Amino acid sequence: MRLAACDSAALALGLSGGIALADARARVPELAVFDHDPAADLDLLGWLADGCERYSPACMIDPPQGLLIDITGCTYPFDGHEVRLAKDLKQRLRRHGLTGQIALGATPDSARAKARYAKQAIHALPVEALDAGDKVHQALRRAGLKTLQDLACRPRKAFAARFGKATVVKLARLLEEEDACITPRRHVPVVSVTQNFAEPISRTHDVLDTIATLTGKAAAQLNDRSQGGRRFEVSLFRSDGHIARLAVDTGAPTRDSALLMRLIRERIDALSDPLDPGFGYDLIQLTVPTADILLPSQAGLDTKVDRSAQTEALIDRLSVRLGRDRVRYFEERNSHIPERAVVECAAQSGQPQKDWPKPAEAEPPMRPFRLFETPQRVEALASIPDGPPRQFRWRKSLHHIVAYEGPERIAAEWWRRKAGHEQSKGGPTRDYYRVEDSEGRRFWLFRHGLYSETDAPIWYLHGLFA
Amino acid sequence: MNIKAILPKATFSSVPNAWRQYQPNASQPLLPIGAAEVDEHLRGGITQAGLHEFFGGAKADSHAAAAFALLLAWRLPESDAGIFWVTGDKERQTSGRLYPLGLSAMGGNPARIFLVQTADLRDALRAAADAIRSKAANAVILETHGNARLVDLTSTRRLALAAAESGVLALLVRGDAVPMPSAASTRWRICSAPSVPLLGNAPGLPTFDINLLRHRGGTASFAARVTWDHATRSFFDTPLSGGLSAPVTDTEADPQQRFRA
Numbered sequence: 001m002r003l004a005a006c007d008s009a010a011l012a013l014g015l016s017g018g019i020a021l022a023d024a025r026a027r028v029p030e031l032a033v034f035d036h037d038p039a040a041d042l043d044l045l046g047w048l049a050d051g052c053e054r055y056s057p058a059c060m061i062d063p064p065q066g067l068l069i070d071i072t073g074c075t076y077p078f079d080g081h082e083v084r085l086a087k088d089l090k091q092r093l094r095r096h097g098l099t100g101q102i103a104l105g106a107t108p109d110s111a112r113a114k115a116r117y118a119k120q121a122i123h124a125l126p127v128e129a130l131d132a133g134d135k136v137h138q139a140l141r142r143a144g145l146k147t148l149q150d151l152a153c154r155p156r157k158a159f160a161a162r163f164g165k166a167t168v169v170k171l172a173r174l175l176e177e178e179d180a181c182i183t184p185r186r187h188v189p190v191v192s193v194t195q196n197f198a199e200p201i202s203r204t205h206d207v208l209d210t211i212a213t214l215t216g217k218a219a220a221q222l223n224d225r226s227q228g229g230r231r232f233e234v235s236l237f238r239s240d241g242h243i244a245r246l247a248v249d250t251g252a253p254t255r256d257s258a259l260l261m262r263l264i265r266e267r268i269d270a271l272s273d274p275l276d277p278g279f280g281y282d283l284i285q286l287t288v289p290t291a292d293i294l295l296p297s298q299a300g301l302d303t304k305v306d307r308s309a310q311t312e313a314l315i316d317r318l319s320v321r322l323g324r325d326r327v328r329y330f331e332e333r334n335s336h337i338p339e340r341a342v343v344e345c346a347a348q349s350g351q352p353q354k355d356w357p358k359p360a361e362a363e364p365p366m367r368p369f370r371l372f373e374t375p376q377r378v379e380a381l382a383s384i385p386d387g388p389p390r391q392f393r394w395r396k397s398l399h400h401i402v403a404y405e406g407p408e409r410i411a412a413e414w415w416r417r418k419a420g421h422e423q424s425k426g427g428p429t430r431d432y433y434r435v436e437d438s439e440g441r442r443f444w445l446f447r448h449g450l451y452s453e454t455d456a457p458i459w460y461l462h463g464l465f466a
Numbered sequence: 467m468n469i470k471a472i473l474p475k476a477t478f479s480s481v482p483n484a485w486r487q488y489q490p491n492a493s494q495p496l497l498p499i500g501a502a503e504v505d506e507h508l509r510g511g512i513t514q515a516g517l518h519e520f521f522g523g524a525k526a527d528s529h530a531a532a533a534f535a536l537l538l539a540w541r542l543p544e545s546d547a548g549i550f551w552v553t554g555d556k557e558r559q560t561s562g563r564l565y566p567l568g569l570s571a572m573g574g575n576p577a578r579i580f581l582v583q584t585a586d587l588r589d590a591l592r593a594a595a596d597a598i599r600s601k602a603a604n605a606v607i608l609e610t611h612g613n614a615r616l617v618d619l620t621s622t623r624r625l626a627l628a629a630a631e632s633g634v635l636a637l638l639v640r641g642d643a644v645p646m647p648s649a650a651s652t653r654w655r656i657c658s659a660p661s662v663p664l665l666g667n668a669p670g671l672p673t674f675d676i677n678l679l680r681h682r683g684g685t686a687s688f689a690a691r692v693t694w695d696h697a698t699r700s701f702f703d704t705p706l707s708g709g710l711s712a713p714v715t716d717t718e719a720d721p722q723q724r725f726r727a
Contacts, residue, residue, distance in 0.1 A: 308546050310602035311580075317600075318582055318593055328581045330566040342566050344581060352577040356570040359696045364664065364671050365571035369533050370562040397526065402660070405668035436669035440660035441526060463565060466533035466572060466658075466672035466694065 004036040005065075008099070038064070047241070049185055051092070054237050054283045055085060057192055058184040060108075066115070068108050068182050077196055096241060108182050109173040122175060123149040129174060132167045139163070148174060189287035190227065193217045200239045200280025207236070207281065211264055214286040215257040228253025228294030232260060236275070237283040244275055248320055251348035252312045253292035259313055266320045315347045324348055332356070336410055338371060338462065366408075366434070368444045368463025375460035378445065385451055388433050392445065394461050399437035406433035407447075428453050434465070442466070497541055497635065500700030501692045507678070508685060514542070515633040516651035517626040521640050523657030523675070528641025529561055531656040532609055534674050535637040537694050537701070539605035540574045542635060547604040550597040552582045554590050557611045561641065572672065573696030578604070587616045591625075598628040598636050605635040613643045623649035645679060653679040659691050662704070671695065673704060 001021040010031070015024050024031055041064065049059045049067055058070035071085060078084040086102045093100045101118055105111030110122050113129040125148045127140045139162075145151055151159070152175055160168045172178040193214045201207060211234055222228060230253055236244040248263040268275065318327045328344040329352040335341050359365070380392035388404040414426030428449035436442045442465035449457035498511035505511055512518055520535050522528035539549050551564060566576035582597070584590040587610060594608040608625075610617055622638070626649040629636040638650065645653060655677040661670035672694040678687050692701040 310600060311546070311548055314550075314597060314600045314602040315580065317596065322582070322584055322589060322593065326583045328583070330564075330576045330579065330581075332566070338565075338567075344563075347580055354577055356566065356576050359571045359573050361697055364661075364669065365568055365696070367568040367571050368565055369536075369568045369572065369672075370529055371565035371568070372562040395526075403663045403667045403669045405664075405666070434669055436661060436663075438660075439658065440673065440675075441530075441658040442661070442669050442672075463568070464529045464562065465568070465669070466530065466537070466674075 003033075041065070046185075048093075048098075050243050051237070051241050052089070053186075053235065053243075054194070054285070055089065057186070057188050057287065058182060059186075060182040060184055062112060066112060068112065070108075070182050070184070077194075092241075106176040107173050107179050109170065109180060110176050113174055123147065123152060125174075127151065130167065130170055132163065132170060136163050136167060187289050189233075189289045190225075190291040191218050191221045191229070191288040192285065193221070193287075194283060194285040197280075197282050197284075200282040202277035202280040204275075204277075207275075207277070207284065208261075208265070210284050211286065212257065212261050214284065215260045215264075218286050218288055219255040219257045219260075222255040222288065222291065222294075225291075226293060226295055227291040228255045229288040230290040230292055231288065232264070233287045233289060234264060235285040235287070236277075236281045237285070238277070239279045239282045242278065246271075248316075249324065249348055250312075250316050251319070252309075253294040254312075255294065259316075262313075263316055263320050266317055270321050319346070319348050335413070337413060338367070338410075339373065340413075364434075365465060369466045371463040372461070375446070375462045378459050378461045380445065380447075380459035382447075389435065389445060389447075389459065392459060392461070394443075399439075399441070399443070401435045402438050403436040404433050405435075407431035408433075410446075424453065428457070432462070495633075497538070499538070499692065500541065500698075501690065501703045503703045504676070504688075504690050504692060504701070507688050507690075508681075509683070512538075513651050514635050515630050517622060517629050517636040517638060517649065519622075519638045519640060519645075519648060519650040519653040521643060521645055521653070521655045521679070523655050523677075525642045527657045528611065528639070530658040530674060531641060531654075532561070532607075532639045533672065534654070534656045534676065535607050535639050536569075536574070537572065537672075539607060539635060539637060540572075540699055542604050544575070544578075545604055547602060548578050548580045550580050550582055550594075550603045550606045551609070552584065552590050552594045552597065552606065553609040554584050554587055554611075557609050557641070558583060560611055561609075571696070572694065573699045587614050591616060591621050594636070595624055595628055598625060598634045599632055601632045601634065603634050605637060607637045607639060609639040609641070610643070611641045613646075617643075617646075617648070619647050619649060626650065651682045653681075655679055659704075661693070 003015065003017050003019055003021060003024055005017045006015050013028055015028065021033065042061070045061050045067060049061055052059045052067060052069050056069050056071045056074040060068045062068050071082060075082055075085055078088065082104050086104060090100060090102055101115045103111050103114035105114055113125055114120065114122065117125050117129060119125055127145060127148065128137050129148060130136065151171060156168050156171070159171070169178065173180050195210050195214060201210070218229070229250065231247060231249050234246045238244070246264065246267050248260070248267050250263070254260065315327055324346050327347040329347050331343050331345050331353050333341055333343055376394060378392045378394045380389040382389050388406060389401055391398060391400045410430045410432060412427030412429060414420030417425065417427055420426045430446040430448055431450070432444060432446045434442065435445055443461055444463035444465065445459060445461055447457045447459055451457065495514040496511035497514045498505045499508070520531040522531040564579065564581065569576045569579070582593050584593055590608060590610070594606050597603045597606045617638070617640070625636050625638070657675040659673040659675040661673040664670050673691065675689065675691050677689045678685065680687070691704045693704045694701055
């Protein structure tokens with residue numbers, strides 16, 4: 001067993017990560033040891049990365065112990081001073097009892113190397129900062145090249161020939177000659193607006209007011225880009241490091257801040273556990289992760305209200321409150337099995353299908369008004385085996401059939417079954433009958449399976465006619 | 467009981483206006499059923515900006531009430547605004563889902579229908595009230611099943627006032643329930659009726675036995691049989707096969723009927 005990591009006290013005693021536990025115990029008998037839990041470490045890093053989104057939307061975990069934040073263009077709350085941002089971060093970490101080695105660099109590689117070796121200047125770093133493998137490091141040291149300074153002033157072609165192109169690229173990135181992008185944990189939003197507070201705020205009223213201001217700002221930015229947001233996320237950064245996130249989706253791109261506020265209020269009302277401001281929020285952020293083109297449209301000259309925009313607003317409101325899948329519209333599918341022929345889609349996901357089959361003149365409806373998702377089993381009696389039913393019992397009451405039409409034969413979709421193309425393996429055929437009972441109720445019944453397919457076919461009630 | 471005693475005094479400024487919304491008004495648009503005899507009884511039709519209740523005659527007739535309500539909504543002139551069908555999880559389980567291919571076969575346009583499915587009746591009432599109030603809907607149909615305590619005078623009045631204000635047709639389908647006092651403009655009992663069979667004894671067009679149980683405008687109860695014609699999107703009168711049945715006055719089920727009798 002080896003030590004994975006040491007705290008500062010242990011480091012002061014001369015221990016370090018990587019040495020055997022027995023050796024460490026021999027040197028420091030009163031050593032306190034805990035099991036290494038990489039998953040918990042990653043969780044903590046993730047929590048820190050979430051918190052660092054107050055500085056920049058582009059944060060990335062650099063395992064095992066690093067965090068990379070791209071603060072390009074994000075220093076305006078600190079008057080453009082990166083150092084002040086770093087100071088702020090350090091203070092926040094200290095408040096949570098964490099010590100961090102923070103370094104600033106023009107490229108992620110340079111910042112990482114500076115932090116790891118706790119040096120301010122990149123040229124002073126040892127060649128191990130290249131992270132190119134022990135063989136390369138050893139070879140460089142043997143050649144008398146000990147720091148990056150030694151490498152930087154030498155021609156690169158020879159290096160490329162000796163150690164490969166990858167090493168040269170690494171060197172260029174370390175020396176801030178070539179930039180590499182980081183892969184942020186979360187999608188970098190199209191628009192992001194934040195509001196800082198010197199004193200944390202906790203009153204709901206204040207929080208909502210702030211969100212309203214932010215939606216206004218976001219709307220202005222979206223307007224400049226001729227875009228409308230499809231999703232809006234509000235992040236409430238609590239002063240103790242907790243982050244509450246709320247998200248609302250809209251069916252159509254929008255930048256109407258009044259509508260957004262209604263949706264956000266609706267979302268807050270629908271929360272299962274209410275927002276707990278604790279000691280207050282010290283930063284509120286509104287981001288728009290997805291946006292679509294939304295060109296300004298002119299309202300008609302007549303006074304008719306724009307119905308479709310109102311419909312969209314209502315759908316959004318109900319979807320936010322009840323859940324996205326609870327407001328739906330119909331869409332036709334290419335299948336002749338009745339229950340597969342139609343699906344219901346979330347109303348926010350698109351526009352309803354316009355053209356549906358037109359009814360035939362002078363013919364009663366051939367499809368029922370309501371359909372049971374799972375056909376209801378009934379006890380039916382037919383006068384002849386292959387014929388129409390004479391009577392059936394459904395939900396404990398007996399129905400005598402006085403009029404019928406059928407059968408409408410619908411074969412099973414054999415191609416969905418394994419070996420369905422073989423004889424008698426395609427699935428039972430359905431014989432549908434449109435029937436009317438003595439009291440005038442109209443039903444859609446089917447016999448599941450022909451007599452040639454099965455010995456005792458079962459009758460089902462599948463739908464109800466008006 | 468002195469009815470005058472419970473009338474609000476005119477000194478309250480807002481109450482008389484609220485009261486007036488229940489009164490039949492010549493300026494309010496009416497929605498004709500299409501069947502001449504029924505419309506004559508109704509003096510033109512049902513109020514378009516109002517709440518109407520539909521009870522199923524028997525347990526198995528709940529879907530007839532739902533169908534009749536939906537067909538009424540289709541009588542409205544076609545527009546961009548949708549028809550919102552609000553229902554709970556329980557209703558969907560007992561009476562199945564709407565089947566758009568059947569709806570289009572009855573002459574409607576399934577693209578106009580938006581389904582709103584809620585976990586319970588409280589959410590359904592709230593969603594329906596929001597839909598009515600928003601003016602985004604052409605008609606809002608709320609389907610309930612069983613005797614629900616939540617559908618009482620207060621909640622129906624809320625719907626009725628919202629409908630009167632926004633001009634949206636609000637339809638309340640009450641399957642398998644006993645009529646209770648409510649603020650609806652009209653109350654109907656709907657049963658499936660035997661259709662006129664087609665050639666070869668095939669079941670014919672959708673036919674209903676409709677009973678007006680009560681009407682806020684004071685129209686007397688009556689019974690009729692109507693058939694839906696999907697080509698004209700209208701109901702038409704159908705002669706009752708066994709002679710005209712007596713109008714239904716269920717004084718036990720409907721306490722308001724007692725005043726009229």
